[in-house]
Amino acid sequence: MTTLSRMRDLAQRLLDYEAFAGNASEPGESATLRVYEKLRQGLGEFAGVAGFQSLASRALALARTEAPSLNAVRVSTDGALQGLGEIEHQFDIDKVQAGEFPAGEGGIILIARLLGLLLIFLGEALTLSLLQITWPGAALDECSSENGRKA
Amino acid sequence: MSTQDRVTINKLSTGVPGLDEIVGGGLPEFSFNIIAGAPGSGKTTLAHQFVFANASTERPALYFTVLGESAIKMLRYQQQYTFFDPAKLAGAIRFINLSQVVLEKDLGAVLEEITKEVEKANPAVVVVDSFRTMVRKPQGDMDLQSFIQQLSLFLASWQATTFLIGEYAEDELRDNPIFTVADGLFWLRQTTERNSIVRKLQVIKLRGQDSVPGLHTFRITDAGVQAFSRTFGLTARKRNPPSDRRLSFGVPELNKMLDGGVREGDSVLVAGSSGTGKSVLATQFIAEGTRQGEPGIVAVFEERPEAYTERATSLGLDLETPQKEGKLTILYLRPLDLSVDETMQSILDAVQKISAKRLVIDSLAGFEMALSPGFRADFRESLYRMIFALTGIGVTILSTVEVDESFTEFPFSTYSISFLCDDILRLRYVSIDGQLRKIMVVIKMRGGNHAKDIREYEITSKGVVILGKRLTNYQSLISGIPEHSNRSRQKEQPSQDTGIEHKT
Numbered sequence: 196m197t198t199l200s201r202m203r204d205l206a207q208r209l210l211d212y213e214a215f216a217g218n219a220s221e222p223g224e225s226a227t228l229r230v231y232e233k234l235r236q237g238l239g240e241f242a243g244v245a246g247f248q249s250l251a252s253r254a255l256a257l258a259r260t261e262a263p264s265l266n267a268v269r270v271s272t273d274g275a276l277q278g279l280g281e282i283e284h285q286f287d288i289d290k291v292q293a294g295e296f297p298a299g300e301g302g303i304i305l306i307a308r309l310l311g312l313l314l315i316f317l318g319e320a321l322t323l324s325l326l327q328i329t330w331p332g333a334a335l336d337e338c339s340s341e342n343g344r345k346a
Numbered sequence: 347m348s349t350q351d352r353v354t355i356n357k358l359s360t361g362v363p364g365l366d367e368i369v370g371g372g373l374p375e376f377s378f379n380i381i382a383g384a385p386g387s388g389k390t391t392l393a394h395q396f397v398f399a400n401a402s403t404e405r406p407a408l409y410f411t412v413l414g415e416s417a418i419k420m421l422r423y424q425q426q427y428t429f430f431d432p433a434k435l436a437g438a439i440r441f442i443n444l445s446q447v448v449l450e451k452d453l454g455a456v457l458e459e460i461t462k463e464v465e466k467a468n469p470a471v472v473v474v475d476s477f478r479t480m481v482r483k484p485q486g487d488m489d490l491q492s493f494i495q496q497l498s499l500f501l502a503s504w505q506a507t508t509f510l511i512g513e514y515a516e517d518e519l520r521d522n523p524i525f526t527v528a529d530g531l532f533w534l535r536q537t538t539e540r541n542s543i544v545r546k547l548q549v550i551k552l553r554g555q556d557s558v559p560g561l562h563t564f565r566i567t568d569a570g571v572q573a574f575s576r577t578f579g580l581t582a583r584k585r586n587p588p589s590d591r592r593l594s595f596g597v598p599e600l601n602k603m604l605d606g607g608v609r610e611g612d613s614v615l616v617a618g619s620s621g622t623g624k625s626v627l628a629t630q631f632i633a634e635g636t637r638q639g640e641p642g643i644v645a646v647f648e649e650r651p652e653a654y655t656e657r658a659t660s661l662g663l664d665l666e667t668p669q670k671e672g673k674l675t676i677l678y679l680r681p682l683d684l685s686v687d688e689t690m691q692s693i694l695d696a697v698q699k700i701s702a703k704r705l706v707i708d709s710l711a712g713f714e715m716a717l718s719p720g721f722r723a724d725f726r727e728s729l730y731r732m733i734f735a736l737t738g739i740g741v742t743i744l745s746t747v748e749v750d751e752s753f754t755e756f757p758f759s760t761y762s763i764s765f766l767c768d769d770i771l772r773l774r775y776v777s778i779d780g781q782l783r784k785i786m787v788v789i790k791m792r793g794g795n796h797a798k799d800i801r802e803y804e805i806t807s808k809g810v811v812i813l814g815k816r817l818t819n820y821q822s823l824i825s826g827i828p829e830h831s832n833r834s835r836q837k838e839q840p841s842q843d844t845g846i847e848h849k850t
Contacts, residue, residue, distance in 0.1 A: 239443070240440070240441070240442055240443065241411070241417045241418075241421075241440070241441030241442060241443055242416070242417045242418050242443055243411075243417060243443030243444075243445045243446055244443075244445075244446045245445065245446065246416055246417060246418060246443065246445075250418070316418050316419070316421075316422050317418065317421055317422055317425070318422075318425060318432075320425075320432040320433075321421060321425055321432040321435060323432075324432040324433055324434075324435040324436045325435055325436075327436040328435070328436055328437070
C-alpha cells in the first residue's frame with residue numbers, strides 16, 4: 196500500500212469517526228470540516244497559526260491536482276478553511292443526480308494530503324503521537340497496530 | 347540550623363550524559379535556568395534532553411516556542427536523536443507555539459498565555475525557546491526584565507523547573523540584569539580551531555549546588571549532547587590511601603630494581619627512543635597483571651588490538667584469554683576529531699567497566715597525535731587530571747613516551763610530563779664495543795627505594811630480559827657514548843645491595 200493510499204485510509208477513518216460523533220452531537224455538520232478544525236487546533240498549538248496555515252495551503256494545492264472542485268476552497272490567514280461546505284453540498288446534489296459521485300471525496304483528499312505532509316516532515320511515529328492527542332483510541336487503532344504501536 | 351532542619355532540594359537528572367556530574371548531581375528542582383549561546387551551539391537539544399528525561403503524563407512538560415525556527419522543522423530534526431521518544435508527545439510533552447502572540451501583542455500577553463497553559467497543565471518542566479527573540483521586538487508596557495521576573499516568580503510557585511533559551515554573545519554576559527534573576531546559567535560555546543570544532547560548556551551560575559567549575563568539553567552526536575566533566579566524574583569518589591603493595595612488572599630483575607615492583611596506584615613513565623622496548627615492557631606489565639588476576643586496560647594508538655595481541659603472543663604472553671574472559675580490554679583510539687576529555691572518558695569507561703587495576707597508555711605521543719589539533723593544547727592538563735583521578739582510586743598507570751635519542755643529552759620526556767609521574771624508567775641505546783646495546787635505569791621512584799644501577803637488557807622471545815649485573819666497566823653510560831673505565835679490569839661490584847637509593 197502506498198503512503199498516499201494509507202493516508203487516504205487514515206483520513207477516511209477520521210472522517211468516519213467524526214461523522215459518527217457529529218451525528219450524535221451536531222447532525223448536519225460536515226465531517227471533513229470537523230476533522231480539519233481539530234487538526235487546525237491541534238497542529239496550530241505547536242506549529243503556530245502561520246505554520247499551520249502554510250501547511251494547509253500546501254495540502255490544498257496538492258489536493259487540487261486530484262480534485263479540481265477544490266479550486267473553490269481557500270485557506271484563510273488564520274488557517275480556517277473557506278468554501279468546503281458549499282462544494283460538499285454540491286457533491287451531495289450531484290450524487291443524487293448522477294447516482295455515482297462519491298460524497299466528500301475532495302475533503303478526504305485534502306485531509307489525506309495534510310496528513311501526508313505531516314508524515315513527510317515528522318515521520319509516522321511522531322505524526323501518530325500528535326494525532327493521538329486529538330483522537331485517542333479507536334480512530335487510529337488500525338494505523339497504530341500496523342506500525343507496531345498501540346494508541 | 348541543623349542539617350535535618352534544612353529543606354532538601356531534589357536533583358533532577360539533566361538527561362545529558364556527563365552533565366549531572368558537572369552540575370553537582372542533577373539540576374535543582376523548581377530552579378529557573380537560562381541556556382545561552384550562539385546559534386547552533388546545542389541549546390535546544392540540551393533543553394529537549396532535559397524535557398524528555400523528566401516529563402510524564404502526570405507532570406508534563408510545556409515547551410513554548412516563540413519566534414525562531416519552525417516548530418515542525420524543529421521536531422523533524424530533533425526526532426533524529428535517540429533520546430527523542432515520539433510517544434511522549436501524546437501526553438507527556440506539549441509544544442506550544444506563541445509566535446502569533448509575540449507578533450500581534452506584547453510581553454504581557456505572552457506572560458498571560460504562558461500562565462494560562464501552566465495553570466491548565468500543572469507542568470513539571472517549562473521551556474521557553476527562544477525568549478531572546480522577544481527582546482528584539484519593540485515592547486509595550488512590560489519590559490523583558492519585568493517579564494522574566496514575573497515569569498520566574500510564577501513558575502517557581504507552580505513548582506516547575508524552567509529553562510529559558512536565548513542567543514547571547516560573550517560580551518552580553520556582563521551586567522545583564524536578566525541573568526541576575528536566574529538560578530542557573532549555562533553557557534554553550536562553539537569555536538573553530540584549525541579544522542576542528544571545539545564545543546565547551548560552562549556553568550556560570552547554579553544556586554544551591556556545588557557545580558564543577560571551568561569549561562567542559564561537550565559533543566553533539568546522534569544521542570544528543572554529551573558532556574565531559576573536567577573531573578571525569580570521579581570527584582565524588584574517595585581517594586584511596588597510599589598503598590604499600592607492589593605490583594610485579596613480570597621482569598624479575600626489574601622488580602628488584604624497583605624494590606619489589608611498582609607501588610600500587612603509581613603513575614609510571616617508561617621513556618625511550620624507538621625500538622628500545624617500551625611497548626614490550628608495557629605488555630609484560632599488563633600481562634603480569636592479568637596473570638595475577640588484576641584486570642587491565644591497554645589504550646593503543648599506533649597499532650590495532652589484533653596486532654598488539656599477536657605481538658604479545660610472539661613474546662610468550664597470552665593476552666587473548668584474558669580478553670575473552672573480560673579481564674583485559676585493548677582500546678584502539680584513533681579519534682582524530684575527538685576532544686582529549688572525550689578520549690579520556692573512553693579510557694575511564696573501560697577502566698570502570700572491568701574494574702581495571704592496571705592501565706597502559708601506549709603511547710603518549712600517539713595519544714596526542716590522535717587528538718583533534720584544537721585539543722592538543724589541553725593535552726597535558728587533561729592527562730594530569732585523568733592520571734590524578736585514576737591513581738586516586740588505586741589504578742596503576744604505565745605510560746610510554748618516545749624521546750629523541752640524543753648522544754649528548756639524557757631527556758626524560760619531550761612532553762614535559764614527568765612531573766605527573768611517580769616513577770620514571772628510562773630506556774636508551776648506548777654504543778659499546780662496536781654494538782648498539784640497550785640500557786635501563788630507574789630515574790625516579792616516589793616514596794620508595796630504587797636501584798641506582800644502570801643495567802643492560804635485551805629484547806628476546808621472552809620480552810625484556812635484564813642481563814647480568816650493573817655495568818661497572820664504563821663511564822658516561824647515559825651519554826650513549828661511554829668510555830671504558832679502569833675498573834673494567836677489576837672485579838665487578840655487587841649490584842642491588844649497594845645500588846639502592848632511598849627517596850621519600
